[in-house]
Amino acid sequence: MTPLVLLQCALLAAGGAFFVIGTIGLLRLPDAWCRLHALTKVDNLGLGLIVLGLLPAAPGVAAGLKLLLIWLVGLGASATMSHLVAHAKYYREQPYPAPDEAGAD
Amino acid sequence: MPQPLLDGLMVLALLATACGALLSRDLFRAVVLFIAFGLLMALAWVRLRAPDLALAEAAIGAGLSGALLLDAVGQLRRGEPVAAPRRPRLTLLLCLALGGALGWALLARPTPPAVMAETLAAAMPDSGVSHEVTAVLLNFRGFDTFLEICVLTAAAFTSLALQSLQAEPPPLRHLSNRVLDVLVAWLAPLMLMLAFYLYWAGSKEPGGAFQAGALLAAGAVLLRLSGVALPGLEPGPFLRFGLAAGFLVFLAAGLSGPLAGMPPFTYAPDSAHLILVSVEAVLTFSIGLTLLSLFTAAPPVDKEGGRGH
Numbered sequence: 001m002t003p004l005v006l007l008q009c010a011l012l013a014a015g016g017a018f019f020v021i022g023t024i025g026l027l028r029l030p031d032a033w034c035r036l037h038a039l040t041k042v043d044n045l046g047l048g049l050i051v052l053g054l055l056p057a058a059p060g061v062a063a064g065l066k067l068l069l070i071w072l073v074g075l076g077a078s079a080t081m082s083h084l085v086a087h088a089k090y091y092r093e094q095p096y097p098a099p100d101e102a103g104a105d
Numbered sequence: 106m107p108q109p110l111l112d113g114l115m116v117l118a119l120l121a122t123a124c125g126a127l128l129s130r131d132l133f134r135a136v137v138l139f140i141a142f143g144l145l146m147a148l149a150w151v152r153l154r155a156p157d158l159a160l161a162e163a164a165i166g167a168g169l170s171g172a173l174l175l176d177a178v179g180q181l182r183r184g185e186p187v188a189a190p191r192r193p194r195l196t197l198l199l200c201l202a203l204g205g206a207l208g209w210a211l212l213a214r215p216t217p218p219a220v221m222a223e224t225l226a227a228a229m230p231d232s233g234v235s236h237e238v239t240a241v242l243l244n245f246r247g248f249d250t251f252l253e254i255c256v257l258t259a260a261a262f263t264s265l266a267l268q269s270l271q272a273e274p275p276p277l278r279h280l281s282n283r284v285l286d287v288l289v290a291w292l293a294p295l296m297l298m299l300a301f302y303l304y305w306a307g308s309k310e311p312g313g314a315f316q317a318g319a320l321l322a323a324g325a326v327l328l329r330l331s332g333v334a335l336p337g338l339e340p341g342p343f344l345r346f347g348l349a350a351g352f353l354v355f356l357a358a359g360l361s362g363p364l365a366g367m368p369p370f371t372y373a374p375d376s377a378h379l380i381l382v383s384v385e386a387v388l389t390f391s392i393g394l395t396l397l398s399l400f401t402a403a404p405p406v407d408k409e410g411g412r413g414h
Contacts, residue, residue: 073292073295076291079284080287083282083285084282084284084285087282
């Protein structure tokens with residue numbers, strides 16, 4: 001087991017562990033707002049670590065760039081989706097304040 | 106390469122998500138579990154060494170069907186509990202019997218399939234493409250694929266009929282959100298490029314018209330959901346022609362065989378590549394438009410929450 005393979009195993013295991021932590025957060029956190037934090041930040045970090053762990057084993061530069069593209073698209077999509085979910089929940093639970101109350105919270 | 110731990114976990118996960126989707130009382134949760142099931146199914150196809158099926162499952166099953174079901178759930182009344190299924194034990198027994206019969210049929214296959222692989226490999230140079238799945242789908246068993254396109258075209262015209270029931274086109278229900286706009290500005294060209302790549306690579310690698318069309322439809326659904334008005338979706342001759350074009354072109358290609366004295370859906374080896382590539386191009390566009398029109402043709406719902414007429 002070369003040091004590179006050991007490093008890959010460590011990165012993949014760390015990525016998997018972060019996903020498990022994110023799932024525990026999804027199941028146990030009390031509020032949708034907190035669950036969004038768990039899903040977006042922790043799962044994205046897990047995805048990033050897994051992609052980093054797979055990069056040394058990519059069969060070529062093109063495959064490595066595709067892995068990085070997957071990471072980027074995953075980041076963008078999950079960030080946007082969490083923003084939209086928070087937006088929808090906020091709008092459903094309290095309609096936007098009138099313009100003169102906008103500075104209240 | 107057998108990986109018992111990975112495959113066993115995947116089977117368990119497939120069963121868990123399927124049971125969760127079927128037995129869940131909340132429709133939204135059921136749809137989310139169905140999407141997860143589609144994703145796991147795509148991974149299962151990869152493990153079974155069928156990357157074309159994995160691509161199609163990921164695009165259609167996990168992507169487009171998920172969007173359609175979420176749209177449907179959003180239109181139904183929220184908060185109504187789903188009625189429990191009638192005669193659950195009989196249903197369970199029938200499902201187990203069917204699953205057992207399929208498993209037995211799979212395990213009791215009479216001859217090894219190696220003979221078919223040699224026949225296929227010998228016939229590949231005449232097919233016009235270098236990917237076996239595309240060759241079988243479009244050339245050797247082209248008639249089966251043509252019948253699938255007939256079914257899709259029938260679905261497309263059903264959606265047109267639904268649209269014609271309404272006096273005016275359904276309002277563009279969309280989100281106006283700047284973060285979504287930025288994401289769509291990046292994703293839409295990327296999806297268009299990926300769809301074209303899937304179509305073009307289908308002759309050498311896993312890909313093809315269905316996968317490319319599904320990805321095109323998914324990109325168009327994303328555009329529509331974020332408020333971009335797509336021209337050509339209003340009922341009219343362009344929409345009808347676009348929906349029927351794949352069917353017509355495939356039919357014309359199939360009937361070109363008898364014109365040269367060959368059976369229908371048979372192509373001469375030197376013109377096969379050109380015919381297949383052209384048919385796939387029009388099919389990609391048509392399939393994308395069909396799947397998109399299934400998404401946009403849903404009648405609008407009235408304020409009480411029931412289905413509007």
